[in-house]
Amino acid sequence: MIKLALTDLDDTLIPFGAPRASDRTIAAIHAMIDAGLHFGPVTGRVPTAMGWMFGGDAACCATGAFCNGQLVYIDGELTHKEVLDHASLQHVQDVLEDVEGAALAVYDVMGDGLASLVKRNVKTLEGHPGVMGGVGHATRPDLGTTPWIKSNVHVSGTRDRLIRVRDLLRAECPGLDFVFPSPTAPLIDITPRGWDKAAGVRELARELGVSMDEVAVFGDSENDLPMISAVPNSVAVANASADVAKAARWHIGPSRDDSVAAALEQIAAAAPTGKMPAFMR
Numbered sequence: 001m002i003k004l005a006l007t008d009l010d011d012t013l014i015p016f017g018a019p020r021a022s023d024r025t026i027a028a029i030h031a032m033i034d035a036g037l038h039f040g041p042v043t044g045r046v047p048t049a050m051g052w053m054f055g056g057d058a059a060c061c062a063t064g065a066f067c068n069g070q071l072v073y074i075d076g077e078l079t080h081k082e083v084l085d086h087a088s089l090q091h092v093q094d095v096l097e098d099v100e101g102a103a104l105a106v107y108d109v110m111g112d113g114l115a116s117l118v119k120r121n122v123k124t125l126e127g128h129p130g131v132m133g134g135v136g137h138a139t140r141p142d143l144g145t146t147p148w149i150k151s152n153v154h155v156s157g158t159r160d161r162l163i164r165v166r167d168l169l170r171a172e173c174p175g176l177d178f179v180f181p182s183p184t185a186p187l188i189d190i191t192p193r194g195w196d197k198a199a200g201v202r203e204l205a206r207e208l209g210v211s212m213d214e215v216a217v218f219g220d221s222e223n224d225l226p227m228i229s230a231v232p233n234s235v236a237v238a239n240a241s242a243d244v245a246k247a248a249r250w251h252i253g254p255s256r257d258d259s260v261a262a263a264l265e266q267i268a269a270a271a272p273t274g275k276m277p278a279f280m281r
Contacts, residue, residue: 001274002233002267004038004210006065006201007218007260009045009053010182012237015256020055028264029060035271038208039264040064040073042197044181044189044223046150047071048113063208067109067150068179068191068223069200072207080203082195083147088175090143092153092190095172097121101128101156102165105135109149116140117154128156130186152181153188162186179223183241189223198226216267216280218252218260219244233280235263250280 114136236248253259266277
């Protein structure tokens with residue numbers, strides 16, 4: 001029986017380009033809650049983004065792991081926090097200083113949730129307006145003394161260029177991990193070395209007293225791979241990357257068809273019987 005369902009958001013629960021979770025998705029989450037089950041997002045996004053993503057329905061995101069598992073909440077209460085190593089993050093900025101059309105970004109996680117680019121050599125960003133996407137604060141020349149939790153790299157250009165920048169950072173900055181949050185977003189997520197979505201999932205399961213066999217996780221992209229690999233009942237949407245699809249035990253339709261919502265409906269329907277949902281039989 002599945003007692004805890006955890007899902008990535010972008011391109012998994014919510015299709016690319018959609019303004020928010022669908023009405024069907026929100027209803028499916030409430031069906032799970034009404035059945036006495038637990039639901040939560042496991043996402044690279046900050047908690048403040050959940051308001052618009054779930055249409056202001058706080059019950060849909062009161063429990064979850066945010067910032068790639070670095071912030072864990074149970075019923076609206078913060079239960080775990082992982083901070084990025086400051087010296088390692090500073091090294092990322094140094095490596096990116098002269099890289100054209102690429103910049104480190106840090107997020108005001110406990111405030112408005114918006115980002116600032118960190119770049120002294122701002123001339124390398126001229127002619128690359130896409131790097132400013134999702135940035136709400138002015139560019140800053142240094143990290144300051146703030147203990148940063150959420151950080152990523154904004155990159156202008158092709159997917160191949162994104163891969164090259166990621167590989168450069170992996171080689172030059174071994175104190176951190178670098179993963180793609182989506183097959184479509186021009187971003188590279190930064191996480192503490194060895195801390196990922198799987199760690200967030202384990203923390204949630206431990207806090208809720210649920211075994212890993214009673215957890216279902218849904219994902220599509222590189223930053224979902226650790227939790228897809230760690231959880232026995234892992235599920236890939238049809239638009240998932242090849243690595244995620246290969247690692248997942250179960251497979252459902254694409255994000256655009258509300259396929260995760262349909263799976264959540266089946267989990268809720270199976271709860272009174274104590275059996276596994278139909279798509280897992």
